Amino acid sequence: MTDLPGIVVTGASGRMGRMLIAAVAASGKARLVGALEREGHAWVGQDAGVAMGGAPIGVLVTDDPLEAFAKAQAVIDFTAPDATVGFAALAAQARAVHVIGTTGLEPAHLAKIAAAARHAVIVRAGNMSLGVNLLTQLTQRVAAALDADWDIEIVEAHHNRKVDAPSGTALMLGEAAAAGRGVDLAAVSDRGRDGITGARERGHIGFAAIRGGDVVGEHDVIFAAAGERIVLRHIATDRAIFARGALRAALWGQDRIPGEYDMLDVLGI
Numbered sequence: 220m221t222d223l224p225g226i227v228v229t230g231a232s233g234r235m236g237r238m239l240i241a242a243v244a245a246s247g248k249a250r251l252v253g254a255l256e257r258e259g260h261a262w263v264g265q266d267a268g269v270a271m272g273g274a275p276i277g278v279l280v281t282d283d284p285l286e287a288f289a290k291a292q293a294v295i296d297f298t299a300p301d302a303t304v305g306f307a308a309l310a311a312q313a314r315a316v317h318v319i320g321t322t323g324l325e326p327a328h329l330a331k332i333a334a335a336a337r338h339a340v341i342v343r344a345g346n347m348s349l350g351v352n353l354l355t356q357l358t359q360r361v362a363a364a365l366d367a368d369w370d371i372e373i374v375e376a377h378h379n380r381k382v383d384a385p386s387g388t389a390l391m392l393g394e395a396a397a398a399g400r401g402v403d404l405a406a407v408s409d410r411g412r413d414g415i416t417g418a419r420e421r422g423h424i425g426f427a428a429i430r431g432g433d434v435v436g437e438h439d440v441i442f443a444a445a446g447e448r449i450v451l452r453h454i455a456t457d458r459a460i461f462a463r464g465a466l467r468a469a470l471w472g473q474d475r476i477p478g479e480y481d482m483l484d485v486l487g488i
């Protein structure tokens with residue numbers, strides 16, 4: 220037994236869950252104390268290491284969040300919106316830092332997360348990588364420097380299993396562009412163009428989503444004006460970047476005062 224922070228990974232069998240279990244185990248900075256899956260999942264009751272096709276790691280996958288969170292200093296959660304809202308309340312009850320990577324959260328989910336953050340530390344970001352968080356700042360800066368003669372379009376590409384669009388990252392970049400322009404994203408957002416849409420509205424911020432194959436995550440912020448274009452691009456080639464960011468957030472959150480934080484807080488940029 221050590222005094223390294225104990226971490227529970229939710230959605231253990233998922234694309235991110237597996238990455239996170241491997242990242243925590245290899246980190247030397249935290250210990251895996253729980254791995255959670257939904258009720259009825261084939262992994263429940265198995266050793267997490269064995270379920271991943273490797274050696275046993277001494278952590279059985281459970282479907283009981285309450286029991287798992289009671290042992291944890293942090294919960295790293297990349298699952299689905301309804302599950303995440305439930306975990307936020309339980310993690311707050313256990314006073315564990317809740318790191319939320321889940322995307323597709325609607326205003327009703329966000330309100331419940333904000334309520335949980337009155338009692339515990341929550342770090343939430345639609346993208347936990349250093350590169351994307353830096354890109355949000357660059358986007359804000361470029362948007363602030365250019366007027367509405369420059370049309371802003373955000374194009375994202377992801378694998379064919381992704382269930383939400385636009386991606387959480389695209390929305391972060393949209394928020395950054397809107398902040399740079401001093402406008403409310405909800406008021407200028409163009410999503411899901413189809414058919415006779417009419418000409419593009421000046422000052423709007425457009426979103427487009429591509430889904431295919433095993434694309435990890437690609438995002439372009441396009442600033443298009445008459446005669447020239449600026450393209451800011453991030454390409455993720457390895458989900459380990461998200462897992463590293465999430466683990467960093469879990470460690471950063473220890474001993475912070477309750478509240479909702481993001482990766483810019485964690486990275487100090």
Ligand SMILES: NC(=O)C1=CN([C@@H]2O[C@H](COP(=O)(O)OP(=O)(O)OC[C@H]3O[C@@H](n4cnc5c(N)ncnc54)[C@H](O)[C@@H]3O)[C@@H](O)[C@H]2O)C=CC1
Pocket residue numbers: 229230231232233234235236255256257258260297298299302319320321322323344345346347348387461
């Ligand atoms: N913020 C970031 O940096 C990133 C965010 N994501 C987001 O993370 C989420 C998960 O992505 P993936 O791992 O690709 O999806 P996935 O579908 O591979 O994994 C989700 C896992 O959550 C589990 N799950 C669902 N409900 C649950 C419940 N009630 N209790 C326990 N487990 C439950 C599922 O069984 C599944 O194993 C998505 O919202 C995705 O957009 C993904 C990558 C990076």
Ligand SMILES: O=C(O)C1=N[C@H](C(=O)O)C[C@H](O)C1
Pocket residue numbers: 322345346377378381385386387388389435436437
């Ligand atoms: O679902 C994914 O895979 C990803 N989701 C996040 C998002 O919605 O932006 C982050 C990353 O792009 C991968």
